[in-house]
């Protein structure tokens with residue numbers, strides 16, 4: 001399936017199950033479809049190669065959402081990941097909203113399968129030790145490959161989470177970087193208020209303002225700068241280099257306003273091939289999206 005078909009593929013309208021169902025904007029459907037396609041290719045291709053496969057959903061949500069405007073109820077990333085044709089052998093979901101975790105748990109239980117699932121109702125940064133405790137043990141005879149979807153509301157995301165998990169595990173990441181709606185919108189404040197650590201935490205560089213000044217960068221350089229710095233940090237952890245045009249920009253349907261980028265990182269070229277397949281040509285939104 002090509003990228004444009006993936007983005008427009010129907011997610012399937014669901015009945016109201018009476019459980020907690022937050023609202024999402026219509027453009028979030030494109031994110032979910034891309035995630036679903038990527039996870040489905042990944043889980044199918046890896047099922048016979050790795051005896052243990054873990055899926056981590058950080059900022060997991062409740063498993064369903066109601067689309068603002070249409071009122072349609074759809075499965076979101078967490079439920080989609082659980083329902084792939086060849087399920088992961090372990091799932092770990094983290095969300096700091098107790099309503100989300102309770103609803104997600106009930107929805108997964110209602111599927112009636114025998115999925116091995118851990119739920120962590122905590123802030124993502126604080127949850128890292130709990131995640132590590134719940135990850136399956138592995139060794140050379142019983143390998144573990146993991147996929148982690150990181151889907152926050154904002155750019156308040158600490159690179160320590162990627163370092164802690166990415167240095168310990170063979171783990172591919174799909175990350176939402178809120179470069180439009182948060183970083184670009186609030187950039188003046190993040191630059192001028194030296195006590196603000198949002199960008200420093202994200203790119204693991206407390207001195208970023210010095211580099212910004214030395215290179216005489218302008219606000220129009222912001223997205224490229226952050227994508228490059230974040231990518232460098234991932235490369236330092238052993239991830240394959242990705243080019244800037246592999247970051248998938250999601251914009252508002254009306255007005256072409258950039259919201260965020262979805263970026264994939266893998267230690268193996270195959271992981272990036274899955275991502276390229278998931279967002280293949282034909283999509284008018286492909287490109288840097290600056």
Ligand SMILES: C[S@@+](CC[C@H](N)C(=O)[O-])C[C@H]1O[C@@H](n2cnc3c(N)ncnc32)[C@H](O)[C@@H]1O
Pocket residue numbers: 024032059060061062065076077078094095096097100122123124125151152153
């Ligand atoms: C963008 S939504 C997630 C959407 C979901 N992944 C999906 O597929 O629709 C972000 C989620 O992160 C949760 N959240 C916000 N801040 C958090 C934090 N610091 N730690 C953990 N979860 C957080 C919210 O409760 C919300 O469910």
